[in-house]
Amino acid sequence: MERKEFIKKFAYAGSILLTAPVIFSACSDGDEDLVPDDPNEPGNDLTIDLSSSAYADLGTIGGSVYENDIMIFRTSESSYLALSKICTHQGCTVAYSHENGDVLCPCHASRFSTSGNVLNGPATTSLKKYNVQKDGDILTIS
Numbered sequence: 001m002e003r004k005e006f007i008k009k010f011a012y013a014g015s016i017l018l019t020a021p022v023i024f025s026a027c028s029d030g031d032e033d034l035v036p037d038d039p040n041e042p043g044n045d046l047t048i049d050l051s052s053s054a055y056a057d058l059g060t061i062g063g064s065v066y067e068n069d070i071m072i073f074r075t076s077e078s079s080y081l082a083l084s085k086i087c088t089h090q091g092c093t094v095a096y097s098h099e100n101g102d103v104l105c106p107c108h109a110s111r112f113s114t115s116g117n118v119l120n121g122p123a124t125t126s127l128k129k130y131n132v133q134k135d136g137d138i139l140t141i142s
Helices: 003-026 053-059
Strands: 046-049 064-067 070-074 080-084 095-097 102-104 111-113 118-120 132-135 138-141
Touching (some): 046 064, 053 064, 053 070, 080 132
Antiparallel strands (some): 046 138, 064 070, 070 080, 102 111, 111 118
């Protein structure tokens, strides 16, 4: 190998080594702070203040709200449920139907029970279900 060719290859390889960290860090999504904490992780409980106007829809039976990636809905005078709002088929946002007593995905018509189980596909995996505790006007979702 001639000296000129060696220097050219050495410079090329060196530039790759110097820029690799920048290139690979650009591949990360960079939204780590925007992803909501998983309430299933210890210490990451989500609290909902039912007296807040943001959650007024939970004041009536059949009402529902979205908080982060969780759908919270009121099923009776004293019962609240919380499920992942992300359909397990292709990631569309599901919606609760109090009239039908189920959760429907508008994209491909997957249906889920209020316990998150698949009633009909194309989804094959249940929605994640969260525990809900009520203490006065505060719901704690874990």
